[in-house]
Structure formats: C-alpha cells, structure tokens
Amino acid sequence: MEVGLVLIEKQWPKIRCAGDSCVVIEYGDAISLDVNGRVQALRRTLESKKVSGLRELVPTYCSLAVYFDPLAIDFLRFFPLINRLASEAESDFIGEKGRGVIIPVCYSFEFGPDLQNVIHHSGLSEEEVIKRHSSVDYYCYMLGFTPGFSYLGGMDESISTPRLVEPREKIPAGSVGIAGRQTGIYPIDSPGGWQLIGRTPLRMFDATREPPTLTDGGLWIRFRPISPNEYALIEEQVSHGEYTLEMFDKGEVPA
Amino acid sequence: MKIKVAQPGMLTTVQDMGRWGFQGKGMPVAGAMDLFALKSGNVMVGNEEGAACLEVTVLGPTLTVIEGEGAVVATGADLGFSINGISYPCNNVLKVGEGDTLSFSGMKGNGCRAYLVFSGGVDVPVVMGSRSTYLRAQIGGVDGRALVKGDIFITGEPHILWRRFVDFQCPVAVLPERRTGRPLRVVLGPQDDAFSPKGIETFFSEPYKITESADRMGYRLKGAVIEHSGGADIISDAIPLGAVQVPGDGQPIVMLADRQTTGGYTKIAVLCSPDIAEIAQYLPGQEIRFQQVSFEEAVSLAKQESDQIIKLRQSVAAWITRIVPPMSECETEILMTSGTWELSVDGETHTVSWESLDY
Numbered sequence: 284m285e286v287g288l289v290l291i292e293k294q295w296p297k298i299r300c301a302g303d304s305c306v307v308i309e310y311g312d313a314i315s316l317d318v319n320g321r322v323q324a325l326r327r328t329l330e331s332k333k334v335s336g337l338r339e340l341v342p343t344y345c346s347l348a349v350y351f352d353p354l355a356i357d358f359l360r361f362f363p364l365i366n367r368l369a370s371e372a373e374s375d376f377i378g379e380k381g382r383g384v385i386i387p388v389c390y391s392f393e394f395g396p397d398l399q400n401v402i403h404h405s406g407l408s409e410e411e412v413i414k415r416h417s418s419v420d421y422y423c424y425m426l427g428f429t430p431g432f433s434y435l436g437g438m439d440e441s442i443s444t445p446r447l448v449e450p451r452e453k454i455p456a457g458s459v460g461i462a463g464r465q466t467g468i469y470p471i472d473s474p475g476g477w478q479l480i481g482r483t484p485l486r487m488f489d490a491t492r493e494p495p496t497l498t499d500g501g502l503w504i505r506f507r508p509i510s511p512n513e514y515a516l517i518e519e520q521v522s523h524g525e526y527t528l529e530m531f532d533k534g535e536v537p538a
Numbered sequence: 539m540k541i542k543v544a545q546p547g548m549l550t551t552v553q554d555m556g557r558w559g560f561q562g563k564g565m566p567v568a569g570a571m572d573l574f575a576l577k578s579g580n581v582m583v584g585n586e587e588g589a590a591c592l593e594v595t596v597l598g599p600t601l602t603v604i605e606g607e608g609a610v611v612a613t614g615a616d617l618g619f620s621i622n623g624i625s626y627p628c629n630n631v632l633k634v635g636e637g638d639t640l641s642f643s644g645m646k647g648n649g650c651r652a653y654l655v656f657s658g659g660v661d662v663p664v665v666m667g668s669r670s671t672y673l674r675a676q677i678g679g680v681d682g683r684a685l686v687k688g689d690i691f692i693t694g695e696p697h698i699l700w701r702r703f704v705d706f707q708c709p710v711a712v713l714p715e716r717r718t719g720r721p722l723r724v725v726l727g728p729q730d731d732a733f734s735p736k737g738i739e740t741f742f743s744e745p746y747k748i749t750e751s752a753d754r755m756g757y758r759l760k761g762a763v764i765e766h767s768g769g770a771d772i773i774s775d776a777i778p779l780g781a782v783q784v785p786g787d788g789q790p791i792v793m794l795a796d797r798q799t800t801g802g803y804t805k806i807a808v809l810c811s812p813d814i815a816e817i818a819q820y821l822p823g824q825e826i827r828f829q830q831v832s833f834e835e836a837v838s839l840a841k842q843e844s845d846q847i848i849k850l851r852q853s854v855a856a857w858i859t860r861i862v863p864p865m866s867e868c869e870t871e872i873l874m875t876s877g878t879w880e881l882s883v884d885g886e887t888h889t890v891s892w893e894s895l896d897y
Contacts, residue, residue: 299728302808303836305778307728314773341561341776343800348776350561353837354844426564427800429775430675435772470564471675486565490665490677496563 296321296369298362299346303353304338306362308369309346314436319424322347323501325372332368336361342424342500344434350476383420383503385529386483388459389514390416393481397447401461401478404444415439416466416480417506420533423498431470431488431496435504438466450476457483459506470496484518485526503533539634539656540605540718543689547599547642551748552660552679552691553653555588557668561799567779568670568678571754571795571818573811574714574843576616579655581850582631582706583609584697584858589659590669592685594652598642599685601654607635608693609657609700615649615819617642628652629708633701648716649819657696657703672721672796673754699865699881699888702858712850714843716816721829724782725836729772732804733784737765741782741806746790747827752822754796756783759826763788764806774802780809780817782828812837812843859890 297309311318319342326342329349336356341348349365390413392398401412417503421435428434442465452476454460458469460477469475470487487497497505509517509531520526543550552820553576556569570593577587592599598617611631612619619626622639626632634640642652662669662679671679679687697703730738746761770786777783781793783803792809793801794817809817810831820826831839859881881888 300725300833301728301776301778301805302725303810303833303840304781305776305808307775309775312773339559343775344773346775348561348778350778353840358833358837400545425800427563427776428564428644429566430560430563430677432564462844473674488675490675494563495560495565495666500562527789 284446296325298366298369300487301348302341305348305350306365307346307348308365311345311352314344314424316422316436318345319422321372321383325369326500328368328372334361334364343427346410352452353399376497381501381503381533383505383507383531386485386497386509387513387517388417388481388483388506388507389509389511390459390481391511393511394514395459395480397478399482401442401444401480405442408439412480413508415442416461417508421466421504421506423502423504425499425500426496426498429469429471429473430490431498433467433487433504435465435467438464444478446476447478450474454479455482457485457487459483482514484514484521485528486521497528503531505531539608539658539693541656541687541691541693542602542604543599543687543691544639545600545641546685546687546689547594548597549595550599550685551593551671551673551683552590552662552685553593553670554590554659554668556670556795557666557672557678560666561776564799565666566672566674566796566799567797568672568754569668570653570670572614572653572815574815574846575651575653575683576655578629578708578713578850579611579613579653579848580611580659581847581854582611582629582703582708583655583657583658584700584703584854585655585657587847589655589694590662591656591660592654594642594654596645596650598652600639600641602635603636603638603640604690605636606693607633608696609703610634610640611655611706612652613655614653616646617650618644618646619652619654622673622841627707627796629713631703633704650821651819656693657700658694659693661694664821670671674796699858699883702881702883703854706854706857708850709853712846712853714812714816714846716819720816721827722813723829723831723836723839724780724813725810725833726807726830727805728775729804729809730806732766732768732770732772733806734765734767737767737788739804740764741777741784742828742830745827747825748820748822750822752820754794756794756797757792757817757820758789759792761789764790766804770804771802772804774800775804777801777818778808780811780814781805782807782809794818811840813839855890 299307310321338350423433459481460475553570556567589874676682744762746759751758785803
C-alpha cells in the first residue's frame with residue numbers, strides 16, 4: 284500500500300506502507316549501484332537526525348525499511364518528514380565511493396572442497412580462478428539472510444558456477460563460495476549449497492564484538508589470497524583479538 | 539532466586555522484547571511470540587515491561603526453586619500451571635521460594651504458548667542488546683539454546699515491594715479478547731500491487747489452514763491460491779514482523795519473531811500488532827481468515843492494546859497500595875494522596891502511581 288499522504292509525482296522514491304510500524308522507501312526496481320547509493324544516502328541522512336520514535340533502519344538492494352513506534356510518533360508529521368528527507372537524500376547523491384575492507388582468503392582444496400568444480404566448470408586454471416575471484420572489488424549491497432551475510436555484486440561471470448545439486452548440512456563459518464553469478468562468505472556455521480572455494484580466518488560475525496559484523500551495506504570488499512601458513516597466523520591473531528582489519532579507499536565507481 | 543530445570547518441556551526459551559537495532563546486519567529480532575503476554579506479565583510482578591521471561595511451548599517444563607524467593611506469574615495461554623502439584627489460574631501472581639516445584643499439566647485449549655514471568659526477570663547475559671534466545675545462530679538466552687535438564691538460571695533483582703504484588707489477579711477486562719474464528723486484521727502492502735484484484739479478493743475471502751510447518755520463524759498456511767498479477771518474486775527487501783509473504787505457489791506464509799531480516803517473496807499484507815500476538819497462540823490445523831484495515835485503524839488498534847497495559851498498571855497500583863492487615867514481614871501504612879499513593883513499608887516511604895513505581 285502506498286502511503287497517500289503526500290502526492291509523489293515522480294516514479295521514485297516510492298513510499299510503501301508495511302504494517303502499522305514500518306514504511307519502505309523504494310528507489311528503484313533494479314540491482315544497481317545508483318539505486319543502492321540512494322538507499323545508503325537516505326540511511327545516513329536519517330541516522331544523522333535524531334528522529335524520536337524511530338526504531339531502526341534496514342537498508343536493502345533498492346529500498347530502506349524504516350521501523351518506528353506508531354504510538355511514539357505522529358505519523359501525519361512523520362510521513363511527510365520521511366518523504367522530504369527521501370527527496371533530499373536523492374539530490375545529495377553523488378555516487379558511492381566510500382571505504383572498503385580487505386578479507387584475507389585461503390583458496391585451497393582443503394578449505395574449498397568445490398574449487399575443483401569451479402575450475403572444471405569455467406575451464407580455467409586454478410591460478411586463474413583465484414586471480415579472477417580476488418582481483419575485483421565487490422560492492423556490498425546489503426546484509427541479510429543470516430547474521431552478517433553480505434550480498435555482494437561484481438563477480439567475474441567467467442567463474443560463475445551453479446549451486447551444488449545436494450546442499451551441505453553444515454558449512455563452517457568463514458567459507459567463501461560461489462552460487463551462480465553470486466559470491467559470498469558464510470558468516471556462521473550453516474547449511475548451504477554454494478560451491479566452496481576457500482575460507483577466511485576472520486570472524487565475519489561475532490555477537491560479542493562492536494560492531495558485530497565486518498561488512499555493511501555500502502562498503503566495498505576485496506579478497507586477498509593468502510597461504511595456509513598466513514591463514515594459521517591470522518587465525519591465531521583473531522583468536523587473541525590482535526588482528527587489525529585492513530581497509531582501503533575506493534577511488535571511483537567502476538563502470 | 540536460583541532455579542533448576544528438572545524437565546525442560548517441549549521448547550522453553552528465554553525471551554524478551556527482542557534484539558532490535560541489528561536487522562540491518564542480518565540479525566533476526568527474535569523475542570517473545572506473544573508480546574502482550576510478556577509485557578502484561580512483567581507489569582504484574584513489578585518488572586520493566588520488557589524484562590526477560592521463559593516462553594513455554596505446548597508442553598511446559600518442571601522447575602525447582604533451589605535458592606531464594608520471589609513472585610511468579612504465568613501469562614499467555616493456559617498450559618496448566620501448578621506449584622507443588624496445586625494448579626493455579628493464569629495471570630495470578632504467586633509467591634515461590636526454596637523447595638517449590640513449578641510445573642505444567644498441559645494445554646487447556648486457549649493457545650500453545652505460556653509465559654513464566656519472575657519478579658526481577660530471568661538474568662542471562664545481554665547479547666547485542668537483548669536476552670532473547672535466537673536458536674538458529676545460538677545467541678542469547680541460556681547458551682543460545684532451549685532449556686535442557688539440569689540447567690540452572692537466576693532471576694534478577696526484584697522490585698523492592700515485590701511481596702505486595704503477590705496474589706494480584708488480573709481483571710479479565712484488561713486481557714485482550716481472543717476468540718477463534720475472528721478474522722486477523724492486516725494492512726495491505728508493501729507489495730499488494732504485485733497481486734491481481736482476484737488474488738487480493740481470494741486473500742480476504744478464503745479461509746487458510748495453519749500447516750505443520752509452523753514455528754517461531756513463521757507459519758506456512760494452506761488454502762486457495764492467491765493470484766499474482768506478474769512475477770511472484772521481488773529483489774530481496776526487509777521483512778517486518780507479521781508480514782504475509784506469498785511465494786509463487788500462492789500459499790501465504792506469516793512471518794513471526796525469528797523471521798529472517800530480508801527475503802525475496804512478495805508481501806501482500808502485514809498483520810496488526812495485537813493480532814500478531816494472537817496468531818502466535820494458534821496451532822497447526824487451525825483455520826484463519828484475514829480482514830483488511832487501514833493504516834490509521836491499525837495504529838488505533840496498537841493504541842488500544844497499549845491502553846490495556848495502562849489499565850493493567852492502574853489495577854496493579856491499586857492492588858499493591860491496598861489496605862490490608864500488616865504483612866508478617868513488615869508494618870504497612872498507606873496515605874492516600876491525589877493521583878499517587880504514598881506507601882510506607884518498614885518505615886520507608888514509597889511513592890506509587892500507575893506510571894511508575896518509584897523507590
């Protein structure tokens with residue numbers, strides 16, 4: 284249901300009602316940096332304002348869900364405010380540059396039991412598969428599905444591989460996999476059907492850490508190949524809380 | 539109090555209002571399925587509205603108090619709560635102490651989830667702002683899991699006047715009227731435009747049966763196919779509590795406390811807050827119907843529910859300031875003033891109003 288309090292003549296953003304305590308502001312209907320950049324911009328705008336009664340914001344590919352307490356806010360004033368900020372955030376949008384995090388990954392047959400499948404499916408060498416997976420910067424559109432799971436965009440299509448026919452019952456946390464044209468990291472032990480090609484020694488999700496996730500919507504991710512020795516070393520540092528996450532500045536948006 | 543789990547029951551977990559603030563990180567909210575039962579129980583024993591309690595499902599646990607004493611109340615569905623083998627009604631605050639055994643005899647027909655609320659709340663570590671158990675990620679509660687035999691947990695610091703809450707019986711008028719057969723109220727959206735007019739008509743006119751696939755994450759329903767106007771899938775977006783998803787097979791799924799934060803199925807409507815607590819008490823096999831309300835009506839229903847809690851607070855305040863013969867533990871004298879009460883216990887004066895119980 285579209286909230287009809289303010290007449291929106293443009294097609295986007297669309298403000299949709301989601302029950303008595305959530306509105307969804309949608310900026311488009313395609314997975315693109317442009318659309319997600321606007322979502323992230325509105326999220327930053329709303330985070331910077333202390334809107335009383337606002338409970339939490341959930342940015343996704345194309346929209347921002349705004350959860351609020353219907354008893355603490357006057358929605359006749361709240362919806363127009365959201366509408367105004369949604370339009371302002373749009374005009375502020377200048378392209379997503381931002382920061383990135385480097386995730387060390389040990390690509391190996393031990394940590395990536397399906398690496399052979401990807402090699403076979405792509406017809407590329409092991410070195411080439413690893414190179415193509417680790418030489419692009421991935422854009423994290425959103426987190427969802429399980430705690431800390433990042434939806435990444437930008438994988439080289441030459442290494443895309445269909446999901447396993449039979450999903451595994453338990454995949455260890457940190458496993459890096461490919462599913463069709465997607466790639467990602469399993470943040471917690473879970474079942475799954477992705478083709479596993481390696482593993483990171485980092486804890487992608489840790490409930491006792493602040494923040495609990497290493498990635499976030501709007502951040503870039505770069506995988507850095509590491510040896511089994513370096514894996515063991517970093518794992519040791521992580522377990523003692525001595526590992527410092529490597530960050531990088533993303534200069535410009537890839538075409 | 540220190541409490542030992544003699545038998546865990548079918549599924550007994552620690553729950554509070556849920557883990558808010560991390561859905562953007564992919565962390566589900568969890569929390570009590572019947573939030574009204576949680577809030578009302580906490581008010582009845584003098585806790586903060588969102589203090590942690592035990593959510594008891596279908597077959598209740600057997601618990602033994604091994605140290606200390608305090609107040610306890612069972613709210614939500616009647617699962618046959620008893621203390622030392624003597625059964626007590628729901629919404630009746632009782633005193634328990636060392637050596638007492640708390641147990642449940644079985645469902646009495648008005649729902650499947652009871653809430654055992656202790657004065658001081660269940661004191662387990664706070665993880666990401668909440669004590670709620672989220673089973674899939676093994677977070678919160680007692681080691682991130684349901685209670686097992688032999689677990690020992692403690693309750694927090696109770697309200698200083700907790701003894702005066704004992705024997706309170708919640709007036710029926712304050713409890714939500716829950717009648718099976720009444721349609722559940724929903725607000726259309728956010729993707730109602732993905733359905734044909736016929737699909738929306740089907741959704742509001744046909745009955746839907748709750749299938750065996752019904753847990754804390756959500757209830758899968760079975761009934762007439764709800765027709766989409768185009769594609770059944772969307773680019774993944776946020777899933778609010780009570781959202782009714784309709785995948786390509788046209789069979790609705792009501793998303794509840796442990797729902798994943800995001801998903802790619804179209805959502806035809808979202809349940810109103812009071813009716814989310816209501817459906818949480820339903821069991822597989824039961825039939826439900828949906829009824830449309832406007833956003834404004836939905837907000838007014840939420841307001842009515844919060845007014846019920848205010849009435850309950852008034853009722854509790856009147857109870858704890860009642861004039862009774864001095865309790866064995868203390869000398870009590872009550873001075874009535876306008877709007878608030880001054881309560882003198884053991885020579886100390888406490889100001890009591892329905893908004894807050896200051897001490």
